[in-house]
Amino acid sequence: MxxxxxxxxxxxxxxxxxxxxxxxxxxxxxxxxxxxxxxxxxxxxxxxxxxxxxxxxxxxxxxxxxxxxxxxxxxxxxxxxxxxxxxxxxxxxxxxxxSPSDGGRGLRVQDFKVTKGKDERQFHMRLVLVQVMQHDRSVKGNVEFSLEGSQDGKARTYSLKDLLPTDAKSNWPFAFRYFQDFDRELILPAGFTPEKINIEVKSRTKSIASVKQSFLWETAQS
Known part of the structure; x- marks a missing residue:
């Protein structure tokens, strides 16, 4: 034993x-x-x-x-x-x-996840960006984030700067050759019900295209 x-x-x-x-x-x-x-x-x-x-x-x-x-x-x-x-x-x-299974190449969102925080309106967001089969140069740019939902029975969309803690920076730059992961804290406004997240990864590197992807609001256990 x-x-x-x-x-x-x-x-x-x-x-x-x-x-x-x-x-x-x-x-x-x-x-x-x-x-x-x-x-x-x-x-x-x-x-x-x-x-x-x-x-x-x-x-x-x-x-x-x-x-x-x-x-x-x-x-x-x-x-x-x-x-x-x-x-x-x-x-x-x-x-x-x-060597991705779909044979694609270039910039893409590899993983995105939202988990609940300690407070009722607090959430933790993790984003992983990768550059697939195209590693001869680094890619640089910015991430744009928006959250769609409803508030008081009306459609409402918030940008990242509206959801960050007061001491957090709203700009979201990236620069990497293989991959880069990010963590952000979100605080939802009272009465707001989130429904869909929009992520746009804007490349400033020549010959590397930007990507845009949407996710339904789903939270995992932290």
Missing amino acids: RVAVAIAFVVGVYLVFEFGRIQADYNIADAIEEKQDHKTEIDGLENNIAVLKQEIALLETHRDIDQEAYKVVEGDLIELQRKIQEQRDAIAFYRGIV
Whole structure:
């Protein structure tokens, strides 16, 4: 039992180190070289998970089960599964930049998410922009944001500057070669019901087109 727990701990620590390198490294060439290594690591981790599952099954068959040992093994199993998912998400993210499934190229919105904040009218917004299959130059420009909805029974549209905290800057510049992510805090006006978000990524770089995309207002759990 101690051996299985030790193995799970060592593998978990190693994964934290490896995933941290992926998040900190913006070099796509290195990411491509490491992608196969991550797949091999995932296979090895899944084998460790199978062993841990057998440990859990064995513990459950004994009447005098050691509850503390069971919790340790189960916790290690959950943590390993979480790390594997992080590895898979990272690989999928880099694959989307290097070789997207739709074969497209240029500037695009890779991810957009809104989560609830601490207060009733407060929300956290995350935007990820990528440049796909076109990494010979950096792209620069500005993001324009608007939020459509209704207030007091009438249609209403707010710009980003109307929704930011008082000390936040309303301009939203970007400059990157591979990808860039942003976090913004929004505070909705009282009585306003949001319905649709409009994002326009305006490129100032020659030969790289701007993109425009809309999202229904949906919030995830923070």
